[in-house]
Amino acid sequence: MIRVKRLLLDILKPHHPNVIDFSTALAEKGNYQVRLSVLEMDDKTETLQVEIEGESIDYEQIREAISEMGASLHSIDGVEVENSAADTD
Amino acid sequence: MIRVKRLLLDILKPHHPNVIDFSTALAEKGNYQVRLSVLEMDDKTETLQVEIEGESIDYEQIREAISEMGASLHSIDGVEVENSAADTD
Amino acid sequence: MIRVKRLLLDILKPHHPNVIDFSTALAEKGNYQVRLSVLEMDDKTETLQVEIEGESIDYEQIREAISEMGASLHSIDGVEVENSAADTD
Amino acid sequence: MIRVKRLLLDILKPHHPNVIDFSTALAEKGNYQVRLSVLEMDDKTETLQVEIEGESIDYEQIREAISEMGASLHSIDGVEVENSAADTD
Amino acid sequence: MIRVKRLLLDILKPHHPNVIDFSTALAEKGNYQVRLSVLEMDDKTETLQVEIEGESIDYEQIREAISEMGASLHSIDGVEVENSAADTD
Amino acid sequence: MIRVKRLLLDILKPHHPNVIDFSTALAEKGNYQVRLSVLEMDDKTETLQVEIEGESIDYEQIREAISEMGASLHSIDGVEVENSAADTD
Amino acid sequence: MIRVKRLLLDILKPHHPNVIDFSTALAEKGNYQVRLSVLEMDDKTETLQVEIEGESIDYEQIREAISEMGASLHSIDGVEVENSAADTD
Numbered sequence: 332m333i334r335v336k337r338l339l340l341d342i343l344k345p346h347h348p349n350v351i352d353f354s355t356a357l358a359e360k361g362n363y364q365v366r367l368s369v370l371e372m373d374d375k376t377e378t379l380q381v382e383i384e385g386e387s388i389d390y391e392q393i394r395e396a397i398s399e400m401g402a403s404l405h406s407i408d409g410v411e412v413e414n415s416a417a418d419t420d
Numbered sequence: 421m422i423r424v425k426r427l428l429l430d431i432l433k434p435h436h437p438n439v440i441d442f443s444t445a446l447a448e449k450g451n452y453q454v455r456l457s458v459l460e461m462d463d464k465t466e467t468l469q470v471e472i473e474g475e476s477i478d479y480e481q482i483r484e485a486i487s488e489m490g491a492s493l494h495s496i497d498g499v500e501v502e503n504s505a506a507d508t509d
Numbered sequence: 510m511i512r513v514k515r516l517l518l519d520i521l522k523p524h525h526p527n528v529i530d531f532s533t534a535l536a537e538k539g540n541y542q543v544r545l546s547v548l549e550m551d552d553k554t555e556t557l558q559v560e561i562e563g564e565s566i567d568y569e570q571i572r573e574a575i576s577e578m579g580a581s582l583h584s585i586d587g588v589e590v591e592n593s594a595a596d597t598d
Numbered sequence: 599m600i601r602v603k604r605l606l607l608d609i610l611k612p613h614h615p616n617v618i619d620f621s622t623a624l625a626e627k628g629n630y631q632v633r634l635s636v637l638e639m640d641d642k643t644e645t646l647q648v649e650i651e652g653e654s655i656d657y658e659q660i661r662e663a664i665s666e667m668g669a670s671l672h673s674i675d676g677v678e679v680e681n682s683a684a685d686t687d
Numbered sequence: 688m689i690r691v692k693r694l695l696l697d698i699l700k701p702h703h704p705n706v707i708d709f710s711t712a713l714a715e716k717g718n719y720q721v722r723l724s725v726l727e728m729d730d731k732t733e734t735l736q737v738e739i740e741g742e743s744i745d746y747e748q749i750r751e752a753i754s755e756m757g758a759s760l761h762s763i764d765g766v767e768v769e770n771s772a773a774d775t776d
Numbered sequence: 777m778i779r780v781k782r783l784l785l786d787i788l789k790p791h792h793p794n795v796i797d798f799s800t801a802l803a804e805k806g807n808y809q810v811r812l813s814v815l816e817m818d819d820k821t822e823t824l825q826v827e828i829e830g831e832s833i834d835y836e837q838i839r840e841a842i843s844e845m846g847a848s849l850h851s852i853d854g855v856e857v858e859n860s861a862a863d864t865d
Numbered sequence: 866m867i868r869v870k871r872l873l874l875d876i877l878k879p880h881h882p883n884v885i886d887f888s889t890a891l892a893e894k895g896n897y898q899v900r901l902s903v904l905e906m907d908d909k910t911e912t913l914q915v916e917i918e919g920e921s922i923d924y925e926q927i928r929e930a931i932s933e934m935g936a937s938l939h940s941i942d943g944v945e946v947e948n949s950a951a952d953t954d
Binding site: 369 | 503
């Protein structure tokens with residue numbers, strides 16, 4: 332079974348919701364650990380680097396959650412996936 | 421259950437209270453560990469980087485405590501949240 | 510027996526499939542762990558550094574999988590092989 | 599209970615007492631570990647970075663000790679405090 | 688008994704055999720672990736840094752293997768040898 | 777009881793005694809570990825960084841030993857002292 | 866008893882013997898571990914950094930061995946000595 336274990340995302344978001352509510356909303360989508368750093372800030376927006384770690388991350392849910400909070404996912408800068416199934420293709 | 425485990429704050433404060441009393445006041449809000457570094461200092465103010473770690477940090481209490489001491493929270497530069505509940509959304 | 514334990518690949522790929530599907534497709538070829546970083550991005554393509562680790566990596570399968578997804582393998586930047594057989598040549 | 603666990607101090611001192619006697623005098627104030635580095639030295643003074651670690655550091659005692667040795671505390675560059683009490687405010 | 692435990696080699700090789708076959712051929716000479724990095728690449732050749740680790744590396748065999756694959760050993764940039772015999776000279 | 781655990785010394789010495797005899801002479805003053813690096817060398821002298829570690833370093837003995845070998849102690853660049861006594865002042 | 870545990874040597878040697886034979890010859894003088902790096906190479910000579918570690922290194926033997934191989938010891942860049950005797954001076 333293949334699982335996404337880590338995502339490194341580059342996100343642009345408005346000031347609201349704040350970074351704490353934003354991180355919390357992403358962590359709520361699974362048993363995730365979310366580490367957020369603010370890279371740049373201007374009058375209306377913040378550029379964030381967000382690292383999400385978990386046993387099995389549902390990327391589509393993360394993408395929707397980002398979008399619903401009025402933020403936009405600029406790029407996926409890193410991915411870690413693991414295939415730990417005993418039987419391979 | 422989602423918990424804030426770490427905050428990295430950029431704070432501007434007047435010289436009084438001093439950094440020891442300031443750190444202590446923040447740690448008092450919970451079983452927190454507070455690490456404070458003075459980044460810049462001028463005649464009237466100090467720019468601080470304050471890292472707060474704890475099992476579950478109450479951000480609103482921290483924000484109020486900063487404000488009550490005459491300091492202003494410039495930005496939240498980092499957040500770590502963890503969702504360790506067994507049942508997810 | 511000689512096994513390839515690690516590959517570090519420099520890959521150019523179109524935006525589709527996205528990096529998550531791309532990583533997943535590579536991990537599917539064996540019990541691999543895949544770490545992908547996006548180094549550059551322009552209108553049509555992304556330059557990737559992809560690190561693959563596993564007990565025994567089948568390079569030909571990896572090469573075909575990259576090719577089938579419309580991406581091109583620029584170079585193999587690193588290799589680790591291990592000879593753990595008791596009897597040597 | 600809130601305890602100061604670490605202080606990072608920027609100190610200007612005359613050449614006498616020397617850095618060994620100076621460190622020793624600070625360590626005497628409690629069961630402290632004192633690490634001192636000389637950052638600059640000129641004809642009459644030395645600029646020191648002094649790190650003090652302990653289970654519970656008494657800042658006022660440290661400040662007095664510095665002053666009694668003819669040195670001046672330029673700034674507190676770092677503080678670590680810990681609240682390890684079970685019952686919080 | 689004195690054993691060579693590690694070699695760091697600077698090698699120039701043609702594009703064929705590729706770095707995977709090249710690494711494998713070196714590892715085959717003993718129970719070696721081979722880590723290869725491509726430092727430069729031009730139209731006809733690749734400059735490699737090759738690190739070989741093993742319990743007891745036979746340098747002459749390595750040198751011949753490199754030569755048989757049409758590559759040339761530019762320099763030995765590092766060596767580790769260990770004398771673990773109980774009786775010394 | 778307060779003990780000096782580490783000294784970092786900047787020393788200028790003539791070429792004789794050589795750095796091995798010099799280090800040995802310092803280590804002889806106690807159960808010390810001495811790490812010496814040569815920072816600069818000219819026709820007649822060598823600038824050394826000497827780190828001494830021990831359970832309880834006698835600075836005066838070290839200073840005399842340096843002097844007796846015709847070298848001069850330029851500065852004490854670092855000190856670590858520890859107060860591990862149960863009863864404090 | 867005072868023992869030399871580590872030497873860091875700057876050596877100029879002709880191309881022959883090669884670095885493997887050179888390292889081996891030094892390791893033979895005791896139960897030493899020898900790590901050699903080639904820092905510079907020109908037509909006739911190689912500048913080496915050689916690190917020797919052992920329980921008790923005999924510097925005079927090392928010096929002679931270097932000399933017998935036609936190389937010259939430019940400088941001793943580092944020394945570690947340890948005094949682990951129970952009774953001190």
